[in-house]
Amino acid sequence: MIEDKNQSKTPLSELGEFGLIDHLTKDFSIKKKSTVKGIGDDAAVLDFKDEQIVVTTDMLVEGVHFDLSYMPLKHLGYKAMIVNLSDIYAMNAKATQVTVSIAVSNRFPLEAIEALYSGIKTAASLYDVDVVGGDTTSSTTGLIISITAIGTTKSKDVVYRSGAKSNDLLVVTGDLGAAYLGLQVLEREKEVFKVNPQNQPDLENYTYIIERQLKPEARKDIVKLLNDLEVKPTSMIDISDGLSSEIMHLCKESQVGCELYEDKIPLDPQVISTCEEFNLDSTTVALSGGEDYELLFTVSQEDYTKIKANPNFTVIGFMKDKSTGMNLITRAETSIPLKAQGWNSFNN
Amino acid sequence: MIEDKNQSKTPLSELGEFGLIDHLTKDFSIKKKSTVKGIGDDAAVLDFKDEQIVVTTDMLVEGVHFDLSYMPLKHLGYKAMIVNLSDIYAMNAKATQVTVSIAVSNRFPLEAIEALYSGIKTAASLYDVDVVGGDTTSSTTGLIISITAIGTTKSKDVVYRSGAKSNDLLVVTGDLGAAYLGLQVLEREKEVFKVNPQNQPDLENYTYIIERQLKPEARKDIVKLLNDLEVKPTSMIDISDGLSSEIMHLCKESQVGCELYEDKIPLDPQVISTCEEFNLDSTTVALSGGEDYELLFTVSQEDYTKIKANPNFTVIGFMKDKSTGMNLITRAETSIPLKAQGWNSFNN
Numbered sequence: 171m172i173e174d175k176n177q178s179k180t181p182l183s184e185l186g187e188f189g190l191i192d193h194l195t196k197d198f199s200i201k202k203k204s205t206v207k208g209i210g211d212d213a214a215v216l217d218f219k220d221e222q223i224v225v226t227t228d229m230l231v232e233g234v235h236f237d238l239s240y241m242p243l244k245h246l247g248y249k250a251m252i253v254n255l256s257d258i259y260a261m262n263a264k265a266t267q268v269t270v271s272i273a274v275s276n277r278f279p280l281e282a283i284e285a286l287y288s289g290i291k292t293a294a295s296l297y298d299v300d301v302v303g304g305d306t307t308s309s310t311t312g313l314i315i316s317i318t319a320i321g322t323t324k325s326k327d328v329v330y331r332s333g334a335k336s337n338d339l340l341v342v343t344g345d346l347g348a349a350y351l352g353l354q355v356l357e358r359e360k361e362v363f364k365v366n367p368q369n370q371p372d373l374e375n376y377t378y379i380i381e382r383q384l385k386p387e388a389r390k391d392i393v394k395l396l397n398d399l400e401v402k403p404t405s406m407i408d409i410s411d412g413l414s415s416e417i418m419h420l421c422k423e424s425q426v427g428c429e430l431y432e433d434k435i436p437l438d439p440q441v442i443s444t445c446e447e448f449n450l451d452s453t454t455v456a457l458s459g460g461e462d463y464e465l466l467f468t469v470s471q472e473d474y475t476k477i478k479a480n481p482n483f484t485v486i487g488f489m490k491d492k493s494t495g496m497n498l499i500t501r502a503e504t505s506i507p508l509k510a511q512g513w514n515s516f517n518n
Numbered sequence: 519m520i521e522d523k524n525q526s527k528t529p530l531s532e533l534g535e536f537g538l539i540d541h542l543t544k545d546f547s548i549k550k551k552s553t554v555k556g557i558g559d560d561a562a563v564l565d566f567k568d569e570q571i572v573v574t575t576d577m578l579v580e581g582v583h584f585d586l587s588y589m590p591l592k593h594l595g596y597k598a599m600i601v602n603l604s605d606i607y608a609m610n611a612k613a614t615q616v617t618v619s620i621a622v623s624n625r626f627p628l629e630a631i632e633a634l635y636s637g638i639k640t641a642a643s644l645y646d647v648d649v650v651g652g653d654t655t656s657s658t659t660g661l662i663i664s665i666t667a668i669g670t671t672k673s674k675d676v677v678y679r680s681g682a683k684s685n686d687l688l689v690v691t692g693d694l695g696a697a698y699l700g701l702q703v704l705e706r707e708k709e710v711f712k713v714n715p716q717n718q719p720d721l722e723n724y725t726y727i728i729e730r731q732l733k734p735e736a737r738k739d740i741v742k743l744l745n746d747l748e749v750k751p752t753s754m755i756d757i758s759d760g761l762s763s764e765i766m767h768l769c770k771e772s773q774v775g776c777e778l779y780e781d782k783i784p785l786d787p788q789v790i791s792t793c794e795e796f797n798l799d800s801t802t803v804a805l806s807g808g809e810d811y812e813l814l815f816t817v818s819q820e821d822y823t824k825i826k827a828n829p830n831f832t833v834i835g836f837m838k839d840k841s842t843g844m845n846l847i848t849r850a851e852t853s854i855p856l857k858a859q860g861w862n863s864f865n866n
Contacts, residue, residue, distance in 0.1 A: 188858075206570060210771070211575035211679050212608035212756060213669070223553060223571065225667055226561035227651055229619040233658040260560035271577040271664050303575055309583040309662070316619050316653075316664035318575055331559050336816070408560060510536075512600070 247289025
């Protein structure tokens with residue numbers, strides 16, 4: 171419905187596997203000094219000297235993680251990169267290389283895969299990473315994208331999920347819940363489109379939340395900012411499944427409890443107005459929505475002065491002794507246990 | 519038909535995504551010194567000091583790369599590892615870590631995924647690599663496995679596809695064509711089974727070729743052997759798509775031609791007898807069959823004495839000037855151009 175369906179179409183079988191790989195990867199140049207050999211051998215060769223290496227991988231499946239009726243393929247390629255890069259930044263590391271594997275059915279023409287790769291290429295360029303390998307194969311039905319991202323950092327700078335201490339401040343970047351609400355708007359428009367394909371959706375009031383869903387960004391800037399501010403978080407994670415679930419990961423891995431203040435959770439005005447329209451509770455959306463790709467981290471109290479004035483950061487609570495549990499302090503000042511309502515892909 | 523279908527079955531939705539990941543990964547321990555942090559954070563952390571790092575990735579898709587009606591899930595997990603490890607060894611490197619991502623539909627119970635992971639674990643243990651991360655998600659239909667393998671080597675030891683010189687000897691390990699023929703036998707038995715499900719297949723005459731299809735091995739031993747013999751190949755590739763296609767990759771990347779001698783191609787007696795039974799030409803099977811996961815490499819003439827007596831190696835031809843092309847010298851001593859008939863996944 172958003173995509174132009176009248177495009178030229180070249181069947182994939184015309185190129186064959188090697189032809190397709192050559193065609194898709196010919197524009198991927200090597201920019202990182204650490205990439206010794208990129209695409210085109212049995213494996214890529216990297217050289218990081220005395221830095222530590224971080225590695226993460228994520229798989230996106232059509233019909234589970236994305237719906238091509240409103241997700242343009244270029245955006246999908248971009249988002250698939252963001253999902254992985256975000257995990258590298260959540261280790262307080264620099265992303266340097268990625269490998270990209272796709273399985274694609276014959277219903278996709280070459281031009282569709284080119285659109286997907288152009289999104290991957292745009293993200294690689296913007297986030298300054300080399301695409302150094304991958305695999306391109308056919309699938310019997312849908313589209314599957316599997317990306318592995320590699321990054322580096324000095325060993326003293328790595329931030330795990332497990333370092334939070336009691337009394338540490340809990341901090342989040344940006345604002346929350348927008349990506350989930352963007353999805354709700356797109357799902358609603360899809361239903362309208364099914365009934366009346368001539369209907370042109372008016373999405374003017376939803377530009378921010380739809381962009382957060384279709385073209386999210388990873389917080390590369392935060393890793394640099396924290397370094398400039400000389401703040402090393404005690405623990406960090408990226409928000410892919412929803413704030414509540416991520417806080418519980420930090421608490422579990424760090425063996426601490428926490429208090430999260432409902433009135434501190436950062437929300438964009440468009441999130442608030444759209445929640446009212448959809449009759450949704452904005453706190454629930456922020457806690458369980460997911461796909462925001464913001465960073466959630468803890469810092470020791472003494473670092474508070476370094477971060478308090480920065481508009482990128484919101485202190486939303488603090489860590490406590492494990493025995494106190496993980497609690498949300500509501501606007502009415504009652505304490506209720508946090509629940510992990512992160513997206514469970516096996517029930518959807 | 520080979521698998522026992524009467525097993526206990528736990529639906530995946532009972533565990534949820536995090537429960538499933540915890541359950542499947544709890545037995546993966548860290549053994550490599552270079553693994554600083556494995557499963558359980560946003561990314562794994564690796565430390566290789568001053569070694570170069572090699573990275574490769576491969577994706578296996580149900581209905582394209584495997585058929586679960588004769589591929590037991592444990593073997594599938596094992597083979598998915600082998601496919602990737604083989605690429606690391608083809609760089610003359612040591613495999614050290616892997617990440618494993620799977621997408622699986624609700625039709626698979628927990629026990630099926632456990633069987634898959636037990637094969638992965640067996641391979642990780644046998645090939646001495648750490649499983650350091652991955653992703654577990656649902657799919658709308660089949661099973662997809664995406665593995666990324668990481669290895670290390672000294673920079674002086676890396677062997678690319680591009681280093682072959684005119685007059686270098688072309689050498690292959692093991693024997694060829696067996697995996698493809700094993701698949702033909704299994705496909706035939708599947709057809710028999712469809713007609714008569716009570717029929718018990720007699721596979722006694724096909725044990726070697728079926729094992730080569732269902733439980734291939736990667737030639738880790740060859741990397742060590744070459745090192746012990748003080749032979750550094752000038753170029754190397756693993757045989758996943760068929761001898762012909764791989765030779766052409768080496769020639770293309772190295773800018774050379776070659777002569778391959780039909781009578782030198784190593785074939786197991788079971789390959790020869792099964793080719794007769796199926797009325798297939800054994801040379802065609804070796805050239806185009808694929809999935810042997812043997813190593814194909816070139817060495818300079820002066821290294822011939824170091825390898826000639828070793829039963830692991832067969833010299834099958836030599837490299838020539840690019841202008842002479844890539845040719846097969848038949849048993850009748852005629853020269854015919856090599857064709858890449860490697861498996862094209864978009865036509866199958």
